[in-house]
Each structure stands twice: as structure tokens, then as C-alpha cells.
Amino acid sequence: MVDVTDKAVTERSARAESAVHMSAEAFALLSEGNNKKGDALAVARIAGIQAAKKTADLIPLCHPLALTKVEIEFELQPEAHCVRVRSYCRLAGRTGVEMESLTAAAVAALTIYDMCKAVDPAMEIGPTRLLEKNGGKRGHWRPGGERHD
Incomplete structure (x- = not known):
């Protein structure tokens, strides 16, 4: 693990997303809350x-963190039969x-897959990506590497 003892304590946050692409039938059951396994989004x-x-238990060398906020949101995209999963994490x-x-974001997407796989085992997950991060040495970062202070 990287030694972070000498780093300053700052407010830090990150947003990420994933997506689950599925058949029209699976999407209809999911969006209407009629999935056999229950409310997949909840x-x-x-x-x-x-x-x-x-996360620290799952990803080697990650520091265990005292998260102060975790938020998961879903955006249903009926025309694409897709659910976008967005996560937000924050701490000092x-x-x-x-x-x-x-x-x-990835585990929420995997859970949707698990709960809908009986209807559509051909669902696809992805992309899963970082949308932005704030705090630390880089300040405000978005894809493309641009820094936004």
C-alpha cells in the first residue's frame, strides 16, 4: 500500500458510471418493477x-476509507433498453x-444483471468509467485528463 501518512486531509469525491444494456422484455419488467426477483433497482x-x-476488501492495496456519503442513482433509457448507474462517493x-x-457503479450494474438474467442472459454491462474526481493534488479532474480548479 502507498503510505499516505504525510498527505493532507482534504475533502475528496468521485463520480463513476456503468450501464446495463438489455432486451426490451427485460427492460420493461425492470422499469415496471415486475421483475420476478423483486425490485432490482432498490x-x-x-x-x-x-x-x-x-472496496478495500475487494481490491488489493486499496486503503480502507471512512466514507461520509455514497449515493447510487439510475437513469432509465427506454429507447436504448439501458439502465445507466451513477455513483457518488465523498469523504474527508x-x-x-x-x-x-x-x-x-460496477456492483450495482452486476446486481441488475443478476436480478434480470433469467429473462435476458445476453445483457451487456459497460462501459464502467470514472466521470470526475475532486480533491487531492490534482484538484478537479474530468475525463481527458483536464484539470478544473
């Missing part, structure tokens, strides 16, 4: 939050929360 929200909290600490946010 379960996926809890799974994403739990995953963020357990010495290291960033990118991995927690990415893990939250």
Missing part, C-alpha cells in the same frame, strides 16, 4: 452502497475515492 442501490464500503481523507465510486 436491491442494486443497496448492493452499490455496500460495495463502496467494502488522505486518499481519493475513485475506486469506491467505480466499485459501487
Whole structure:
């Protein structure tokens, strides 16, 4: 693990997203809340939050973090039969929360897959990506590497 003892404690946050692409039938059941296994989005929200909290147990060399906020949101895209999963993680600490946010989005997407796979085992997950991060040496970062202070 990287030694972060001498780093300043700053407010840090990260946003990530993933997507689950599925058949029209699976999307209809999911969006109407008629999935046989129950409310997939509610379960996926809890799974994403739990995953963020357990990231250090899942990803080698990640620091265990005292997260102060984890949020999971879903955007249903009916025309594409897609669910976009967005996560937001925040804390005051010495290291960033990118991995927690990415893990939250990925596990929420995997949970949607698990709950809908009986209807559509050909679902696809992805891309999963970091949308932005704040705090630390880089300040405000977005894809493309641009810094926004």
C-alpha cells in the first residue's frame, strides 16, 4: 500500500458510471418493477452502497476509507433498453475515492444483471468509467485528463 501518512486531509469525491444494456422484455419488467426477483433497482442501490464500503476488501492495496456519503442513482433509457448507474462517493481523507465510486457503479450494474438474467442472459454491462474526481493534488479532474480548479 502507498503510505499516505504525510498527505493532507482534504475533502475528496468521485463520480463513476456503468450501464446495463438489455432486451426490451427485460427492460420493461425492470422499469415496471415486475421483475420476478423483486425490485432490482432498490436491491442494486443497496448492493452499490455496500460495495463502496467494502472496496478495500475487494481490491488489493486499496486503503480502507471512512466514507461520509455514497449515493447510487439510475437513469432509465427506454429507447436504448439501458439502465445507466451513477455513483457518488465523498469523504474527508488522505486518499481519493475513485475506486469506491467505480466499485459501487460496477456492483450495482452486476446486481441488475443478476436480478434480470433469467429473462435476458445476453445483457451487456459497460462501459464502467470514472466521470470526475475532486480533491487531492490534482484538484478537479474530468475525463481527458483536464484539470478544473
